[in-house]
Amino acid sequence: xxxxxxxLVAALFxxxxxxxxxxxxxxxxxxxxxxxPPHAWGLGGYRALWAxxxxxxxxGVSVTLACxxxxxxLGAGTAAAxxxxxxxxxxxxxxxxxxxxxxxxxxxxxxxxxxxxFARLGLLATWPGLAIGHCLVTLPYVVRVVLTAxxxxxxxxxxxxxxxxxxxxxxxxxxxxxxxLPGMTAAAALSFLASFDEVVITLFLVGxxxxxxxxxxxxxxxxxxxxxxSALSVxxxxxxxxxxVVVERSLGVLRAVGR
Amino acid sequence: MRGxxxxxLLLLPACAVTxxxxxxxxxxxxxxxxxxxxxGVLLDVATPDNYVRFFTDSFYLGVLWRSVWxxxxxxxxxxxxxxxxxxxxxxxxxxxxxLLAVLTIAPLLVSSVVRTFGWMIILGDQGWINGALRxxxxxxxxxxLMNNVxxxxxxxxxxxxxxxxxxxxxxxxxxxxxxxxxxxxxGASPWRCFCRITLPxxxxxxxxxxxxxxxxSISSFITPSLLGGGRVPMLASTIYEEALETLDWxxxxxxxxxxxxxxxxxxxxxxxxxxxWA
Numbered sequence: 001x002x003x004x005x006x007x008l009v010a011a012l013f014x015x016x017x018x019x020x021x022x023x024x025x026x027x028x029x030x031x032x033x034x035x036x037p038p039h040a041w042g043l044g045g046y047r048a049l050w051a052x053x054x055x056x057x058x059x060g061v062s063v064t065l066a067c068x069x070x071x072x073x074l075g076a077g078t079a080a081a082x083x084x085x086x087x088x089x090x091x092x093x094x095x096x097x098x099x100x101x102x103x104x105x106x107x108x109x110x111x112x113x114x115x116x117x118f119a120r121l122g123l124l125a126t127w128p129g130l131a132i133g134h135c136l137v138t139l140p141y142v143v144r145v146v147l148t149a150x151x152x153x154x155x156x157x158x159x160x161x162x163x164x165x166x167x168x169x170x171x172x173x174x175x176x177x178x179x180x181l182p183g184m185t186a187a188a189a190l191s192f193l194a195s196f197d198e199v200v201i202t203l204f205l206v207g208x209x210x211x212x213x214x215x216x217x218x219x220x221x222x223x224x225x226x227x228x229x230s231a232l233s234v235x236x237x238x239x240x241x242x243x244x245v246v247v248e249r250s251l252g253v254l255r256a257v258g259r
Numbered sequence: 260m261r262g263x264x265x266x267x268l269l270l271l272p273a274c275a276v277t278x279x280x281x282x283x284x285x286x287x288x289x290x291x292x293x294x295x296x297x298x299g300v301l302l303d304v305a306t307p308d309n310y311v312r313f314f315t316d317s318f319y320l321g322v323l324w325r326s327v328w329x330x331x332x333x334x335x336x337x338x339x340x341x342x343x344x345x346x347x348x349x350x351x352x353x354x355x356x357x358l359l360a361v362l363t364i365a366p367l368l369v370s371s372v373v374r375t376f377g378w379m380i381i382l383g384d385q386g387w388i389n390g391a392l393r394x395x396x397x398x399x400x401x402x403x404l405m406n407n408v409x410x411x412x413x414x415x416x417x418x419x420x421x422x423x424x425x426x427x428x429x430x431x432x433x434x435x436x437x438x439x440x441x442x443x444x445x446g447a448s449p450w451r452c453f454c455r456i457t458l459p460x461x462x463x464x465x466x467x468x469x470x471x472x473x474x475x476s477i478s479s480f481i482t483p484s485l486l487g488g489g490r491v492p493m494l495a496s497t498i499y500e501e502a503l504e505t506l507d508w509x510x511x512x513x514x515x516x517x518x519x520x521x522x523x524x525x526x527x528x529x530x531x532x533x534x535x536w537a
Contacts (some may be wrong), residue, residue, distance in 0.1 A: 002449065009347045012340055016420050017362065019377025020369060022387065026380055034380050036390025072276075080273035083266040099273060102281055105522070106478030108495040109515045112502050113284025116291060116512070136280040139273060197370045200480050204502070214372060221376050221485065225383065233373040240368050 020237070027230035034225040045227030046235075055232060058213035065127070065212060066195040069134040073191050076135070077142025078184060082176075084143075085150035096147070100140040107200035110136060115204040125207025133205045134198055138191035145190060149183020150176075182251050189247040193240060292512035301508075309513035319497070323517070325408075326493040330477035332412055334469045337419040338427070341468065344420075345427035346457070350436065367421045375485045378414040379405065382486070406488030414486040415479060419472045426471045430464020466532050474525045478518060494518050 030040035049055060077099075084096055102110060114133050115124070123129030153176065161171045199214045206215050213236075221229055293305045313319045348360055366374060381387045382404040389401045404410055434457065442452040480495035487496070494514060501511035 005343065005347070009343050012344050013359070013362065015340065016344075016366065016417060018381060019374045019417065020366065021377075022380050023373060023377040033385070035385040036387040037394065072272075076272035076276055079269040083269035087266040089263070089266060095270070095274075098281075099277060102277075104526070106480075106495065106518065108478060108480050108498050109288070109518060110281075110284070112498060112511055112515055113288045114280065115502060116287050116508060117279075117284045132276065132280050135276050139276055143273065193368070199370070199372055203499070214370060217372055217376075218481075221372070221379065225376075225380055229376060230380075233370075233376060236373065237369055244368065 023230045023233045026227055027234045029227040029230070031227060034227060034230070045231035048226075048228040049231045049235065052228065054211075054216050055213065058211055058216040061210065062196055062213040065130055065134065066192045068127075068131050069138055069195040070188050070192045072131060073135045073138040073142045074184065074188050077139050077187065077191075078146050078180075081143050081146035081150055085147055096143070099143045102136050103140045107137075107198075111201040111204035114201065118205065124205060125210045127210070130202065130205050130210065130212070133201050134195040137198060137201065138194050141190045141194060142187040145187040146180060146183050149180045149186075152183075153179045185247060185251055189243060193243065197240075288512045288515055291509050292516050294509045294512075296507065296509060309510045310517070312510065313513055313517065319514075322492050322494060322497050325491065326477050327521075329408065329411060329415070329483070329491075329493060330473045333415045333419060333476040334473040336412065336416040337423040337472045338465055338469050340416060341420050341423040341427055342461075342465070345424045345431065345464075346461075348424070349428060349431050349434065363424050364421055366418075371418055371481050372485075374418060375414055375482045378410070378417065378482075378486060382410050382413065405486055406490050408487070408491050410486035410488075411483045411491050411493075414482045415476055418479070418482050419476060422475065423468045423472045426468035427461070427464045430467050431461055433463070434460045463532070467529065470525060470529050470532065474522060474529075477521060477525075494521075 026034050026038070027045050028041050028043065029038045030042040030044040031038055080099060084092055111133075114129075114136070118124050118129050118133075121129075123132070157179070158171050158175050161175045162168070166174065197214060198212075199218055202212055202215055203218070206212060217229065217232060291301070292309055293307065295302045295304055295306060295308060313323075344363060348356065348363065351359075379386070383389070384401040384403065384405070386404070388404060389398070392398045392402065404413070438460070439452055439456050442456050443449070447455065477493075478495055479493075480499060483491055483493045484496045484499070487493070489496075492500075495518070498511050498514050498518070501507045501514065
């Protein structure tokens with residue numbers, strides 16, 4: 001590969017990573033407003049972030065909601081994936097397509113649909129409303145990831161256990177479940193992140209009484225570019241990266257234990 | 260698993276969520292797109308008024324046209340920007356390859372609100388580019404790179420790049436490095452080798468990546484809203500405004516169905532392409 005091509009690729013990587021780099025750098029600015037060139041450096045952004053009650057409340061709501069949504073969609077999605085993978089019934093493929101269809105549609109349309117129905121049901125700006133809305137996004141991920149994990153399991157292992165006299169429940173508990181656990185962990189992490197970062201659908205479902213962290217950020221950056229937001233962005237990126245690393249590690253551990 | 264009761268029970272929760280959160284809202288959306296409001300009250304009528312209004316009002320036609328050309332431009336720009344990266348990642352044997360692959364995908368894990376915020380810092384009137392130009396004495400008044408189409412094009416292209424790169428790589432399977440080597444050995448110039456070997460072999464990847472980028476761009480909301488500053492109305496931001504600011508839900512529903520129709524057309528095109536190159 002020629003030097004010119006390498007230089008081009010390097011320039012394109014700079015373009016791709018420019019916003020992340022700028023956010024990281026400006027999070028250490030002590031200016032009250034982010035302008036170029038920066039004047040003062042320090043941890044003022046992080047200190048202001050720590051003191052910001054709206055962000056702290058939003059973080060609490062977002063984490064609680066993401067846990068709730070992950071629990072619901074992991075339960076419902078794993079059950080559905082198991083039924084689809086291990087039983088035959090008419091319309092099975094159509095049902096799978098239906099479960100994953102929300103991923104094909106833009107969030108803005110899903111959000112509007114939820115707004116229209118939830119306004120009638122009185123679910124706007126409520127915990128159940130937010131949870132159901134987020135499940136719409138996370139359920140397809142769980143069904144797809146767990147189904148892939150289930151299809152990767154060697155069926156003869158389950159048959160062997162059954163032939164040797166294990167009850168269906170015991171087969172599931174001792175053979176299938178341990179083998180699909182890595183898939184479920186990945187699905188849980190994916191669904192947590194999808195819920196935690198969700199913006200577009202959530203915009204239609206929140207109200208002044210109940211708001212998530214990404215929505216607080218969304219409203220804050222409409223009006224000002226201050227280092228606090230950069231600091232928050234860096235904190236969020238670190239949070240996501242930590243979660244990804246932990247899951248990656250534990251999956252590795254799970255695989256090692258499985259062997 | 261035998262019997263009918265157990266699978267039914269297992270499917271029940273997921274079906275319930277899908278019914279309440281997806282089927283009901285989408286059905287109501289379609290029904291409402293034929294409705295009308297009067298003084299904040301939804302009337303029980305079925306008229307094509309909202310669609311007629313969309314396709315006769317120059318503002319909404321402008322929104323449609325702008326969305327299509329912004330999404331097409333972003334598709335072209337993102338493919339142009341992602342192609343060298345994808346080619347590099349596909350060919351490279353360097354020990355940096357793994358790290359660079361991670362760096363390509365890493366932005367996907369970062370909220371697009373955060374990435375767009377980064378672009379606001381770079382492109383704003385007081386931002387990095389304008390600040391640097393002013394320091395260098397090149398300009399006196401700021402160059403407006405944000406709150407207009409330019410900002411949307413720059414930001415959206417970057418936001419799409421990781422996805423475009425992945426789509427390109429998925430379509431590169433037919434690219435065989437030995438054929439490139441053969442062409443070079445037989446005396447073809449690098450440019451000729453690229454035009455005659457590399458480009459034709461990666462054409463399916465380019466088509467699929469362009470289509471995916473177009474579909475994601477035409478429905479994108481966050482980046483066009485923030486970098487357009489309300490001055491670049493596209494389909495998604497118009498749906499949002501009609502729904503939450505003007506409170507004209509029937510019209511918002513009609514625009515949503517028009518967007519779904521555009522989506523369907525693009526997906527059909529995608530399937531055609533996929534079958535042709537399969």
